[in-house]
Amino acid sequence: MQYRQLGVTGLEVSTVGLGAWAIGGPGYAFGWGPQDDKDSLETIYAALDAGINWVDTAPVYGLGHSEEIVGRALAERRAEPIVSTKCGLVWEPGSSKVHNELSARSVEAECEASLRRLGLETIDIYHIHWPIPDEQIEEAWEAIGRLIQAGKVRFGAVSNFSRDQLERCGRIHPVSVLQPPYSMLERGIEQEVLPYCVEHNIGVWGYSPLQNGLLTGKVTPERVASLPKSDWRQRSSQFRSPVLEANLELVEGLKEVAAELNASPAQIAIAWVLQNPAIGAAIVGARKPQQISETAPASDIELPDEIMQRLSGLIEKRDRRVAAET
Ligand SMILES: NC(=O)c1ccc[n+]([C@@H]2O[C@H](COP(=O)([O-])OP(=O)(O)OC[C@H]3O[C@@H](n4cnc5c(N)ncnc54)[C@H](OP(=O)(O)O)[C@@H]3O)[C@@H](O)[C@H]2O)c1
Numbered sequence: 278m279q280y281r282q283l284g285v286t287g288l289e290v291s292t293v294g295l296g297a298w299a300i301g302g303p304g305y306a307f308g309w310g311p312q313d314d315k316d317s318l319e320t321i322y323a324a325l326d327a328g329i330n331w332v333d334t335a336p337v338y339g340l341g342h343s344e345e346i347v348g349r350a351l352a353e354r355r356a357e358p359i360v361s362t363k364c365g366l367v368w369e370p371g372s373s374k375v376h377n378e379l380s381a382r383s384v385e386a387e388c389e390a391s392l393r394r395l396g397l398e399t400i401d402i403y404h405i406h407w408p409i410p411d412e413q414i415e416e417a418w419e420a421i422g423r424l425i426q427a428g429k430v431r432f433g434a435v436s437n438f439s440r441d442q443l444e445r446c447g448r449i450h451p452v453s454v455l456q457p458p459y460s461m462l463e464r465g466i467e468q469e470v471l472p473y474c475v476e477h478n479i480g481v482w483g484y485s486p487l488q489n490g491l492l493t494g495k496v497t498p499e500r501v502a503s504l505p506k507s508d509w510r511q512r513s514s515q516f517r518s519p520v521l522e523a524n525l526e527l528v529e530g531l532k533e534v535a536a537e538l539n540a541s542p543a544q545i546a547i548a549w550v551l552q553n554p555a556i557g558a559a560i561v562g563a564r565k566p567q568q569i570s571e572t573a574p575a576s577d578i579e580l581p582d583e584i585m586q587r588l589s590g591l592i593e594k595r596d597r598r599v600a601a602e603t
Pocket residue numbers: 295296297298299333334406436437456483484485486487488489490491493495543560561562563564567568569571572
């Protein structure tokens with residue numbers, strides 16, 4: 278397992294981190310279908326055993342459930358990985374309807390609830406989950422500044438922010454970490470956001486490097502059709518025709534490259550993310566211990582230029598097909 282310093286935080290993070298979204302299970306619009314808590318705990322332990330030293334969760338993942346499971350794993354193992362969580366997506370007790378809210382009062386209440394569920398006194402990295410509503414960004418960021426002063430948060434972070442929104446926060450207090458989407462199928466941050474983060478030494482950990490499982494090589498149209506209704510991927514455009522077929526064509530090429538390198542497609546997809554020098558780490562999701570045991574070694578894979586060029590060719594072909602067919 279490789280470790281890198283995450284921007285200005287000074288934290289040495291494993292370049293593969295564990296994402297605990299799917300571990301939250303069903304129960305709201307962005308759930309991942311039924312999930313066994315025992316599998317979830319085993320997955321977290323397998324991640325720690327593989328040298329992963331941080332876990333990313335959020336209150337909204339399973340409406341508190343993912344944070345509770347992470348909290349249980351921390352207590353049972355007495356391990357002390359870096360813990361990252363978020364604020365800004367809230368729900369009323371007893372309801373599964375989630376809405377965006379970034380008022381200071383809400384951020385402070387969310388932080389207390391996360392600390393309780395995680396069984397922690399301090400959250401290492403605390404993100405604004407989405408920049409919505411836009412007019413409350415400054416209020417939320419100031420609230421996070423006060424949580425840092427109060428010792429409840431170590432570093433303030435944001436997720437899914439544009440360059441302009443990063444600049445607005447940076448005028449109030451520094452943004453330590455950005456959590457954006459980044460995968461072979463989702464490269465929207467390359468032009469503006471990543472150069473800004475490099476310039477300002479903002480640590481970047483990219484999420485969904487496997488595009489929610491698509492780049493593992495284990496997704497087929499039949500499997501997509503049989504996903505349970507409570508799995509949000511049924512409604513994702515990446516998992517629907519005609520984008521799905523273009524994605525799966527890319528995955529066929531990815532499989533060939535992986536076989537030549539004696540690796541799995543998932544490992545190559547993660548290694549591709551880590552090859553970008555502006556990326557500090559990848560947040561890799563898993564719901565079974567075998568999954569993270571398979572993907573964690575991607576941290577040690579270096580892709581030669583010739584392989585990167587072949588992967589770029591696959592990406593360009595896929596992008597052209599998507600542009601032509603959508
Ligand atoms: N800030 C944000 O807005 C945001 C948004 C998205 C994600 N995130 C963070 O990033 C993390 C990672 O993103 P992600 O969960 O979307 O996904 P990901 O890493 O792109 O995909 C993870 C999914 O792929 C499948 N998978 C993983 N390893 C596998 C293997 N070895 N073999 C076969 N299938 C495998 C599993 O689903 P199946 O087994 O069900 O196929 C797993 O849940 C999240 O957990 C979360 O912490 C943040």
